[in-house]
Amino acid sequence: MRSLVAGNWKMNGFKAESLELASDLAGRARSGAVCDVLVCPPSTMLSDVGAVISGSGIMLGGQDCHALESGAHTGDVSPVMLADLGCSHAIVGHSERRANHGESDAVVTEKAAAAHKAGLTAIICLGENAAERVEGRAKEIVTLQLHGSLPEGASAANTVIAYEPVWAIGTGNTATPQDVTEIHDHLRGELIRAFGDDGNAVRLLYGGSVNAGNASELLAVDNVNGALVGGASLKPDDFWAIVESGRPD
Numbered sequence: 001m002r003s004l005v006a007g008n009w010k011m012n013g014f015k016a017e018s019l020e021l022a023s024d025l026a027g028r029a030r031s032g033a034v035c036d037v038l039v040c041p042p043s044t045m046l047s048d049v050g051a052v053i054s055g056s057g058i059m060l061g062g063q064d065c066h067a068l069e070s071g072a073h074t075g076d077v078s079p080v081m082l083a084d085l086g087c088s089h090a091i092v093g094h095s096e097r098r099a100n101h102g103e104s105d106a107v108v109t110e111k112a113a114a115a116h117k118a119g120l121t122a123i124i125c126l127g128e129n130a131a132e133r134v135e136g137r138a139k140e141i142v143t144l145q146l147h148g149s150l151p152e153g154a155s156a157a158n159t160v161i162a163y164e165p166v167w168a169i170g171t172g173n174t175a176t177p178q179d180v181t182e183i184h185d186h187l188r189g190e191l192i193r194a195f196g197d198d199g200n201a202v203r204l205l206y207g208g209s210v211n212a213g214n215a216s217e218l219l220a221v222d223n224v225n226g227a228l229v230g231g232a233s234l235k236p237d238d239f240w241a242i243v244e245s246g247r248p249d
């Protein structure tokens with residue numbers, strides 16, 4: 001399956017540096033990208049970054065979205081607004097949102113459903129924390145999160161799953177290819193259970209301290225269909241090295 005390498009810029013990037021990063025990446029993409037590339041800048045920069053990458057083949061995504069189309073929700077961004085700005089994707093259920101904003105699986109399901117309704121592909125994030133891994137509960141946790149966060153109508157065409165173990169995010173403690181194989185093979189089985197054959201076509205991304213040095217071994221794992229990259233997505237050389245580790249088909 002063709003890889004998707006997605007950069008989650010998180011709450012980083014003032015105007016000048018965001019535009020510089022976007023135009024650097026767009027220049028590289030115009031000479032051809034090995035796989036699909038997505039950038040998810042902060043919502044303040046979506047419009048400007050969208051203009052810079054337009055025509056380069058790089059796709060634009062939001063880092064979160066509200067479950068409703070519009071209304072009295074101060075500070076929130078709706079999936080329809082994201083689509084209106086040219087986004088094709090929205091990340092939902094990132095562990096930082098689950099932890100900092102108390103987002104439950106039920107909330108993530110509503111957000112994913114709203115993203116679908118707006119015509120966006122939902123990137124649903126899940127992953128166990130350090131204590132759950134030590135207790136040997138990683139598979140149990142991701143299974144609950146997966147089935148708890150998939151809305152009705154989810155399919156390979158509108159949904160991507162990102163396995164991001166919390167203990168690997170921003171820590172430099174990347175999961176080993178063995179850890180990733182075990183969880184991704186398990187998630188693939190669960191996706192087939194949920195969707196039948198279509199479960200084979202759902203992209204499964206790995207995220208958590210992916211960098212230029214470890215990307216090729218992680219992206220070579222059978223059921224890894226791309227990466228969701230935080231810190232390294234802010235450095236064009238590093239991010240592009242990860243893109244170049246992706247598979248064309």
Ligand code: 13P
Nearest residue numbers: 008169170208209230231
């Ligand atoms: P890092 O790549 O900085 O560990 O972040 C991963 C992540 O949370 C991407 O969504």
